[in-house]
Amino acid sequence: MSQPTTPTSPSSPQAEIIQLCSRHFTSIPLSLSRFKRQWFLTFPRTYGLPDPDSQRIVCALNSPDYSTSSEHARNHFWLNPSCRSQRYNPSDITTKHSAVSPIHLLLDSDYPVARLTGRIRSEPSNDPHDEGKQIACYEVEVITSEDGLLxxxxxxxxxxxxxxxxxxxxxxxxxxxxxxxxxxxxxxxxxxxxxxxxxxxxxxxxxxxxxxxxxxxxxxxxxx
Ligand SMILES: [Zn+2]
Ligand SMILES: [Zn+2]
Incomplete structure (x- = not known):
């Protein structure tokens, strides 16, 4: 008897992009994106923004951490609350949505996306107004699969x-x-x-x- 072919994972080609939304706050759903060690909140759809394809990044969530293994960095990051000041485009729409605390978005999502590992450390703030002062950052573990990222x-x-x-x-x-x-x-x-x-x-x-x-x-x- 021949070996049965490996079934294709039902989640591989057409997995859903995960959406962060919660009944605890009013915001259009957002999504998560990652490249290597940096994580981003993104708009999962165009929402009729003026220039649809060029404005999907809402904010970066962390400063890339090169002290951990790349394996660990694939589903962990240190949420730096000041990163939201690095908003890509300060249109009214993005300003409104980045006013939602990223930590609240991540942890309150109706669809479970992330949890805190409990580890806290300090990192320099990225907000130029803070002049490099140290702020508390929280380690986040992303619990959705890679397929769900935009x-x-x-x-x-x-x-x-x-x-x-x-x-x-x-x-x-x-x-x-x-x-x-x-x-x-x-x-x-x-x-x-x-x-x-x-x-x-x-x-x-x-x-x-x-x-x-x-x-x-x-x-x-x-x-x-
Ligand atoms: Zn809440
Ligand atoms: Zn292309």
């Missing part, structure tokens, strides 16, 4: 759940994801396009804001 295409910077598409992005190796059209083009062509992207944006519109980018969070501008 993904961004590394190459064209598009996000999942844009428009009517529910197609999930596939892993492209080294913790990156890519959309189906970049995957179809292959990484060589997609890399060339990615490198040319800033030039194209400059030509098309001088006032174009940089697109938010999980993979290059240093480009997140502090709103000061």
């Amino acid at each position: 993904r961004q295409c590394y190459y064209c910077l598009s996000w999942e759940a844009a428009g009517k598409s529910n197609t999930r992005f596939c892993p492209g190796g080294n913790d990156i994801y890519w959309c189906s059209s970049c995957e179809a083009s292959g990484w060589v062509l997609s890399t060339i396009r990615k490198l040319r992207l800033p030039d194209i944006l400059t030509w098309s519109d001088g006032d174009e804001k940089p697109r938010d980018n999980l993979y290059s969070p240093t480009r997140l501008t502090s709103t000061g």
